[in-house]
Amino acid sequence: MTWVELPDGTGFGIDNLPLGVVLGGGRPGIRHAVRIGDSVLDLHGVTGLPVHATRTLDSFLVAGPDAWRDLREQVTEWLTDERHRARVEPHLLPLAAVQALRPIGVADYVDFYSSRAHAENVGRLFRPDGDPLPPNWLHLPIGYHGRAGTVQVSGAPVVRPCGQIGPPGDDGLPPFGPTRRLDLEAELGFVVGAPSEPGERVPVEAFGEHVFGVCLVNDWSARDLQAWEYQPLGPFLGKSFATSMSPWIVPLAALEAARVPPPPRDAALLPYLRDDAAPWGLDVELEVRINGEVVSRPPFRDMYWTAAQQLAHLTVNGAPVLAGELFASGTVSGAAREQWGSLLELTANGTRPLPLADGSTRAFLEDGDTVCITASAPGPHGARIGFGEVTGRVLPAR
Amino acid sequence: MTWVELPDGTGFGIDNLPLGVVLGGGRPGIRHAVRIGDSVLDLHGVTGLPVHATRTLDSFLVAGPDAWRDLREQVTEWLTDERHRARVEPHLLPLAAVQALRPIGVADYVDFYSSRAHAENVGRLFRPDGDPLPPNWLHLPIGYHGRAGTVQVSGAPVVRPCGQIGPPGDDGLPPFGPTRRLDLEAELGFVVGAPSEPGERVPVEAFGEHVFGVCLVNDWSARDLQAWEYQPLGPFLGKSFATSMSPWIVPLAALEAARVPPPPRDAALLPYLRDDAAPWGLDVELEVRINGEVVSRPPFRDMYWTAAQQLAHLTVNGAPVLAGELFASGTVSGAAREQWGSLLELTANGTRPLPLADGSTRAFLEDGDTVCITASAPGPHGARIGFGEVTGRVLPAR
Numbered sequence: 119m120t121w122v123e124l125p126d127g128t129g130f131g132i133d134n135l136p137l138g139v140v141l142g143g144g145r146p147g148i149r150h151a152v153r154i155g156d157s158v159l160d161l162h163g164v165t166g167l168p169v170h171a172t173r174t175l176d177s178f179l180v181a182g183p184d185a186w187r188d189l190r191e192q193v194t195e196w197l198t199d200e201r202h203r204a205r206v207e208p209h210l211l212p213l214a215a216v217q218a219l220r221p222i223g224v225a226d227y228v229d230f231y232s233s234r235a236h237a238e239n240v241g242r243l244f245r246p247d248g249d250p251l252p253p254n255w256l257h258l259p260i261g262y263h264g265r266a267g268t269v270q271v272s273g274a275p276v277v278r279p280c281g282q283i284g285p286p287g288d289d290g291l292p293p294f295g296p297t298r299r300l301d302l303e304a305e306l307g308f309v310v311g312a313p314s315e316p317g318e319r320v321p322v323e324a325f326g327e328h329v330f331g332v333c334l335v336n337d338w339s340a341r342d343l344q345a346w347e348y349q350p351l352g353p354f355l356g357k358s359f360a361t362s363m364s365p366w367i368v369p370l371a372a373l374e375a376a377r378v379p380p381p382p383r384d385a386a387l388l389p390y391l392r393d394d395a396a397p398w399g400l401d402v403e404l405e406v407r408i409n410g411e412v413v414s415r416p417p418f419r420d421m422y423w424t425a426a427q428q429l430a431h432l433t434v435n436g437a438p439v440l441a442g443e444l445f446a447s448g449t450v451s452g453a454a455r456e457q458w459g460s461l462l463e464l465t466a467n468g469t470r471p472l473p474l475a476d477g478s479t480r481a482f483l484e485d486g487d488t489v490c491i492t493a494s495a496p497g498p499h500g501a502r503i504g505f506g507e508v509t510g511r512v513l514p515a516r
Numbered sequence: 517m518t519w520v521e522l523p524d525g526t527g528f529g530i531d532n533l534p535l536g537v538v539l540g541g542g543r544p545g546i547r548h549a550v551r552i553g554d555s556v557l558d559l560h561g562v563t564g565l566p567v568h569a570t571r572t573l574d575s576f577l578v579a580g581p582d583a584w585r586d587l588r589e590q591v592t593e594w595l596t597d598e599r600h601r602a603r604v605e606p607h608l609l610p611l612a613a614v615q616a617l618r619p620i621g622v623a624d625y626v627d628f629y630s631s632r633a634h635a636e637n638v639g640r641l642f643r644p645d646g647d648p649l650p651p652n653w654l655h656l657p658i659g660y661h662g663r664a665g666t667v668q669v670s671g672a673p674v675v676r677p678c679g680q681i682g683p684p685g686d687d688g689l690p691p692f693g694p695t696r697r698l699d700l701e702a703e704l705g706f707v708v709g710a711p712s713e714p715g716e717r718v719p720v721e722a723f724g725e726h727v728f729g730v731c732l733v734n735d736w737s738a739r740d741l742q743a744w745e746y747q748p749l750g751p752f753l754g755k756s757f758a759t760s761m762s763p764w765i766v767p768l769a770a771l772e773a774a775r776v777p778p779p780p781r782d783a784a785l786l787p788y789l790r791d792d793a794a795p796w797g798l799d800v801e802l803e804v805r806i807n808g809e810v811v812s813r814p815p816f817r818d819m820y821w822t823a824a825q826q827l828a829h830l831t832v833n834g835a836p837v838l839a840g841e842l843f844a845s846g847t848v849s850g851a852a853r854e855q856w857g858s859l860l861e862l863t864a865n866g867t868r869p870l871p872l873a874d875g876s877t878r879a880f881l882e883d884g885d886t887v888c889i890t891a892s893a894p895g896p897h898g899a900r901i902g903f904g905e906v907t908g909r910v911l912p913a914r
Contacts (some may be wrong), residue, residue, distance in 0.1 A: 133625070165685055178877070215855050225664070225665055226663055226664050226665045231749060252748055253683060253747075254680075254683070254690075254744055254745060254747070254748050257680065257683075257684060257689075257690050258680055258690070258745060260745065260748075260749055260752075261749065261750070261752050262660070262661070262749040262751075262752055262764070263660070263661040263662055263756070263837060264661055265624055265661055266623070266624050266664060267623055267624045267835070267836065267837070267838045267841070268714075268835050268836070271792050277714075277834055279833035279834050279835075280832060280833060280834070281656065281832055281833045282652075282656055282786065285651060285652070285655075286655060286783070290783060290784045291655075291784050291785075291786055292655050292656070292786065294786050294788075295525070316666075317673075317675050317914050340833070343833065346652055347652060347656060347658065348748070348749075348750075349650050349651075349652070350650055350658075350746070350750070351629060351658055351659065351660040351746075351750040352660050352746075352748070352749040352750020352751070353660075353749065353831075354658075354659050354660055354661070355748070355829070355832065355833040355835070356663070358833060358835045359833040359834050359835050385688060385691055386682065386687070387686045387689075388689055388690065388692050390692075406745075407836065431753070432753075432756075434678060434679055434753065435677035435678060435679045435741065435753040435756060435757040436675055436677050436678070436757050436914070437663060437665070437666050437677075437753070437756045437757050438665065438666070440665045443665070496782070516715050
């Protein structure tokens with residue numbers, strides 16, 4: 119039991135303790151912080167550690183799993199033992215008084231494509247006469263590199279991007295302008311803390327030695343730009359304008375009760391992808407809201423490829439991962455329609471607009487729309503582990 | 517005329533003055549440096565500026581074009597005016613005494629696909645029955661994000677990567693092992709110095725206000741990994757194991773005499789890609805050597821899309837570029853066979869091995885092979901501007 123007063127039903131009890139980076143609250147500089155309930159613990163205040171060079175968590179995460187565990191145990195003790203209260207409580211700042219910043223440097227950003235329902239939905243829309251899954255899909259977690267520099271923290275707006283929105287018309291020029299098919303993609307993101315060595319493969323069993331924790335990701339997508347540009351080298355401007363992440367990184371250590379076996383695999387796996395011994399399926403329930411209305415509840419437990427397999431694949435060619443690197447799951451979609459994690463799927467590529475409670479409909483996102491993705495997972499003793507939210511409002515094209 | 521003694525035919529005369537980052541030479545710390553002939557000028561030594569936090573050029577490049585010009589003028593004065601010699605000469609270190617490091621942080625890494633001959637060669641190999649160019653190719657510079665964290669400096673070896681090298685066999689498992697089709701790609705890389713603002717498009721005319729200079733790039737590629745993985749989201753592990761760059765960044769200011777009009781365009785361009793007023797074609801001649809033997813001389817002047825157009829495209833959706841970001845041209849290939857910039861093309865995907873002078877042949881690279889790419893361009897007064905080299909030796913898979 120913590121001595122901190124917690125709101126009813128908080129997802130940020132003593133078993134969560136996510137890390138972030140904050141500004142404000144009457145304290146100078148950028149500070150590493152732990153969220154507890156609707157407060158944040160200023161780690162520099164409570165430890166006396168200097169604030170310089172703490173713009174991101176990377177400088178802490180690079181220290182590795184022993185340091186992560188030590189801090190977690192220390193913070194747990196501070197927040198549960200009344201004897202620490204007098205010293206620690208002055209360093210608890212109201213969440214509302216601080217600004218949570220992008221918590222990591224995003225040394226690289228990789229996005230996977232690991233929901234089978236999502237891949238099949240997309241395949242049926244774009245290749246109606248073929249197999250909905252590409253031939254490699256069941257054999258490896260497909261992924262690609264995205265733009266690290268445009269990963270932004272929740273709350274930052276998303277300006278509708280412009281670009282070439284289709285093949286040339288009669289004038290020989292591709293139509294150009296603001297995207298007409300701005301979409302969301304509900305995902306989880308995995309934050310690498312401890313780097314791997316060049317040439318070192320990270321086996322699925324070593325996932326927890328490198329990945330610190332989990333956040334929410336909205337992989338904003340301009341479907342018309344993407345459809346025109348993506349052959350043969352993959353998505354580029356259709357994705358690179360913005361990717362939003364939630365500010366509080368939930369440690370893997372908080373997610374032990376959420377671990378579940380992944381779905382049965384329909385193709386035999388190469389040894390480096392086998393995960394029977396200690397699978398990293400996660401029972402995280404996402405909710406996607408447009409302007410406050412829930413439009414989907416994607417179940418992360420249905421993801422075909424786990425983050426441990428993604429990391430094993432990412433490093434099997436010897437590429438090292440770096441502290442503060444982010445890799446995302448790909449759109450999370452379940453089998454049922456109300457579990458699909460993108461408007462592309464929910465509206466059948468815009469052909470069946472989604473009715474909203476205010477009487478309007480959405481084929482894709484409109485200017486002024488706010489998208490908010492939240493999630494929670496089972497924690498110990500019946501508690502829920504919250505992920506907070508990743509939110510962004512669509513602003514008109516410039 | 518510089519008072520520095522220059523080797524005959526150096527590409528590093530007073531009109532070049534590329535920037536890099538060096539370690540050693542009897543001086544502590546990592547230092548910004550200018551190459552002149554076979555010497556490097558220690559900028560910290562000569563200016564007295566502190567060495568801390570200078571691991572890359574990014575901290576200088578971010579200051580923008582006025583600072584770049586001021587430094588260039590200052591260094592030119594130091595190295596030409598005899599009155600400065602006594603003070604400056606002690607800070608000239610022998611090139612051989614220092615280790616040139618990766619000069620930039622590589623905030624993001626983008627690779628384009630802008631040689632028409634290369635794209636057509638690849639199209640004919642992989643889509644023999646279709647149009648060799650994808651339908652979008654003449655309308656936009658196709659590009660994708662690569663792995664920033666594995667961009668390495670010339671001289672670093674390349675360990676042959678492992679991975680899934682093709683579709684499943686009779687056992688239902690994809691074959692796994694070291695790539696059998698390790699390739700080189702000869703490219704130029706463009707180093708962003710001054711960042712752009714989020715939402716700001718960088719017009720082709722503003723190229724020189726953001727891009728500081730040019731280097732050589734070898735975009736190592738594992739063709740078997742790439743062929744199996746790349747649909748539908750583009751290259752991933754087939755490229756992410758290593759990308760090599762040359763250490764000396766040749767300023768755009770040294771390349772005025774090398775500017776040429778790009779080839780005629782066969783499709784009308786949208787306004788943001790039009791470059792008639794001040795095109796950035798570059799008459800850079802590349803040479804590709806395997807184990808010392810020239811196997812190709814790719815002409816950069818034949819590139820269909822210029823780097824100015826690439827940057828305009830990269831930012832047209834509002835994505836900002838960052839200081840220390842790298843974007844590469846894509847494989848440089850000319851029309852003639854002896855001008856093709858990859859073994860994929862030179863050997864028709866391995867079906868027509870390349871004879872080497874030692875009597876051996878190469879379908880793709882073998883362990884122990886050294887690949888060296890060099891280049892030069894016309895400078896003022898009949899001088900040549902050198903780019904140095906990007907070199908890497910292939911080590912066996914671990």
